[in-house]
Amino acid sequence: MIEMEKGADLLQALVDSELQPSRGQARKTVASNAVTINGEKQADPEYVFSDSDRLFGRYTLLRRGKKNYCLVCWK
Numbered sequence: 471m472i473e474m475e476k477g478a479d480l481l482q483a484l485v486d487s488e489l490q491p492s493r494g495q496a497r498k499t500v501a502s503n504a505v506t507i508n509g510e511k512q513a514d515p516e517y518v519f520s521d522s523d524r525l526f527g528r529y530t531l532l533r534r535g536k537k538n539y540c541l542v543c544w545k
Contacts, residue, residue: 471540471541471542471543472486472487472540472541472542472543473542473543473544473545474486474542474543474544474545475544475545476519476544476545477518477519478518478519479516479517479518479519480496480500480505480507480512480514480515480516480517480518480519481493481496481497481500481515483519483530483532483540483542484496484499484500484505484532484534487532487540487542488540489532489534489538489540490534496515497515499534500512500513500514500515500517501513501515504534504535505532505533505534506532506533507519507523507530507531507532508523508525508530508531509531509533519542524544528543528544529541529542529543529544530542530544
């Protein structure tokens with residue numbers, strides 16, 4: 471679980487959550503369609519989280535591949 475500020479982008483969330491070691495690797499993973507946000511595939515490396523991505527107004531579930539999950543808590 472990580473805590474992030476509003477306006478964060480997907481690549482930074484992947485690196486901060488340690489789902490990816492670098493922004494470059496995160497960009498490749500997103501482009502290969504291996505990342506989901508709340509169960510929906512995301513293929514845009516420049517994606518910025520919006521209010522609609524927050525479950526219960528505070529949480530977002532990130533997944534890389536099939537078994538790697540991270541819960542993002544928004545400040």
